Amino acid sequence: MSGVLYGVGLGPGDPELMTLKAHRLISGAQVVAYPTLAGGDSFARSIAAGAIASGAREIVMDVPMTTAREPAQAAYDIGARAIADELDAGHDVVCLCEGDPFFYGSFMYIFARLADTYEVEVVPGVTSVTTCAARAAKPLVARNERLTVLPGPLPQDELRSRIEGAESVAIMKVGRHLAKIRGVIDGLGLLDQAVYVERASLPQEVICPLAEAPEKAPYFSMILLTKGADPWL
Amino acid sequence: MSGVLYGVGLGPGDPELMTLKAHRLISGAQVVAYPTLAGGDSFARSIAAGAIASGAREIVMDVPMTTAREPAQAAYDIGARAIADELDAGHDVVCLCEGDPFFYGSFMYIFARLADTYEVEVVPGVTSVTTCAARAAKPLVARNERLTVLPGPLPQDELRSRIEGAESVAIMKVGRHLAKIRGVIDGLGLLDQAVYVERASLPQEVICPLAEAPEKAPYFSMILLTKGADPWL
Incomplete structure (x- = not known):
């Protein structure tokens, strides 16, 4: 057998x-x-x-x-x-x-x-998406909100159109695509809602506003866009 | 303290x-x-x-x-x-x-x-989304694919437009919205790609093609739409 x-x-x-x-x-x-x-x-x-x-x-x-x-x-x-x-x-x-x-x-x-x-x-295992949200203290989705998960390597135009039509967004595999993604988010006026998280849950974890993210991001890094303002209260 | x-x-x-x-x-x-x-x-x-x-x-x-x-x-x-x-x-x-x-x-x-x-x-904890995928033996997203998570209570028109523009989709909180969601998926010609999962990982778990889903769905039920055909090979 x-x-x-x-x-x-x-x-x-x-x-x-x-x-x-x-x-x-x-x-x-x-x-x-x-x-x-x-x-x-x-x-x-x-x-x-x-x-x-x-x-x-x-x-x-x-x-x-x-x-x-x-x-x-x-x-x-x-x-x-x-x-x-x-x-x-x-x-x-x-x-x-x-x-x-x-x-x-x-x-x-x-x-x-x-x-x-x-x-x-x-x-199944715990994903990096909910781990980054937990570590960054940013609730992802409540009630009838939608979540969109996007890989960072997507082309700039597609990232822009996907983020524009979305509510909460998790952008995975940021790595060498950081500058491109930051540009898209900045262009949409969403920079102050964006959090950068690197190696979530590990001792080397980094969490900061996207505006202050390091120049070089590792593959295991993520950007979270949440709508903020306690919509669940 | x-x-x-x-x-x-x-x-x-x-x-x-x-x-x-x-x-x-x-x-x-x-x-x-x-x-x-x-x-x-x-x-x-x-x-x-x-x-x-x-x-x-x-x-x-x-x-x-x-x-x-x-x-x-x-x-x-x-x-x-x-x-x-x-x-x-x-x-x-x-x-x-x-x-x-x-x-x-x-x-x-x-x-x-x-x-x-x-x-x-x-x-953080394991979510029902990846659990349903694991139990249904349906890989969710690979490479540069996108995942969209939608709550079932969304209005019919919004569900349709969100599913149309998406790749893999997980529809949460199906419950009493089952007939509406099934209608939308059928209308888009995607019924044979849709799996219904109820109480994933519990002894009462139900997994079947959406076309064969029971009339009444509990709150803890989900529909997965995956693009199939081994795009990751």
Whole structure:
């Protein structure tokens, strides 16, 4: 009988924001799998480190740092084959994923390759969106408000039109797109409603008004636009 | 010295989808606070029940079931005063909130009343949006895709225009708006991409194509529209 593949969300970075279920599955895992970026450390593994059993086998998927699709897809092909070998041998595999597996998570690439063949369970995790809101003390949406989640790499014009028609907005993956995004928000007259959050819930966390954001933003940074003024009172 | 107010997200319903931090704070709490709806059971308390220490004091905020704002706000006024009394006496208070406190969470009403006066820490939780996606095996967003979260009570025309311009969509709080929402999605020719999820992660969970959804939906139900066809491969 084949093993079960678990896609486990780890939350935003603070290991205490892992769910009890994620912790149980990781602690009991004989095989864990996770991506690393261009041979560097794995953020996912660093979140789970305290829970991984000594002696657990680790399948490392080394994903090259490029916006081209093919090299990354090749890395997931190789990873999926290694995971499938373990599943075929009857071993469960816990695939570690920062944040939530189905919310911009790398696990989707493994899921797409193996879900038709094997039993897969996805365990949701705390996303960076609500973590940034919590850390910045900015309620996101109440009552009948709408939330729009936009990736920072979108073209300037699309960002502008999406933000214009929105209520609360979370802009993910800010990184090297910071200047472009700030320009769009400033042009819309919304700069004083915008908060910048970097590495939410981690010791290196940065939270400040977008107007005071650092010149260089890491990939794991976000901009929140909330309408403010206590509409929920 | 005043106590600290914790607004703690409990996740979607399965107690194992609580975070380690939520579990630690609840287990150690001498005072917990939570809303009930019209004298009924508290969903938040039911999620946390296994973690609440025996002997903990409980502040129950009984929120009347009405769409009018004033009666509910009066209940939160009374609750906030009871919480403030404990904080003034130097006791920490853990306010229980299903899902995530700042994502349509009732804790926002307490936050709005007390955050200027007391130290408040918000602990994010797993939202129903990513839980429904996980349970329905439907990846939400990858790469540069956008996610739109819409409350079901929005007017029909607004729902239509928001869904039309969107990629992935999560429609929350479906409840008695099910027929209206289904009509909009059907009118847009998107019915076969729509999944209905009720009480995700709970034993009574229901997952089915929207076309086969039951006539009556509870408040805690959701419709997911995903673009399908493995765009992430």
